[in-house]
Amino acid sequence: MRATDAVGRYGEDVAAAFLVGEGWTVLDRNWRGTRGELDLVGLDGSELVVVEVKTRRSTAFGHPAEAVTARKLARVRRLTAEWLRTHDVRPASVRVDVVAVLLTGRGPAQVEHLVGVV
Structure with a gap:
């Protein structure tokens, strides 16, 4: 595994633990669709939330979070529709969030949760 892949995987682990600590249920991690991957899919109450995780050192x-471009969000929306077509989940609503993880090497990871980015 490349170092950048390991950083990304660790950031996803941090993000998932953070969201579970906020009371979420994680339904899927690293789900692969026909044209890409969703980092995290979870339930925040009755709302389905797709989370793009970005990690930097x-x-x-x-x-x-600046790495999440309009193009990337459009891809996430398309993949979310595909995820919904392939899973038996009927949420009250759907949203896309971003979790930014900063690993400075001093202290715990810094986590910023941006809700409803699109």
Whole structure:
């Protein structure tokens, strides 16, 4: 596994633990659709939430959330529709969130949860 893949996987682990700590139920991790992958799919109450996780070791190239572009969000929306077609889940509503994880090497990971980005 490449170092960047390991950082990303660790960030997803941190994000999932954070969301479970907020009372969420994680339904899927790293779900592969026909044109990409959803990092996390979960339930926040009766709302289905698809979470794009971005992890960085520093802010030298910007805040992790800045890597979530309009193009990436459009892909996430398409994949969310595919996920819903292939799973027997009928949520009250659906939203897309971003969880930004910053690993500075000093202290615990910094987690920022951006709710309803689209």
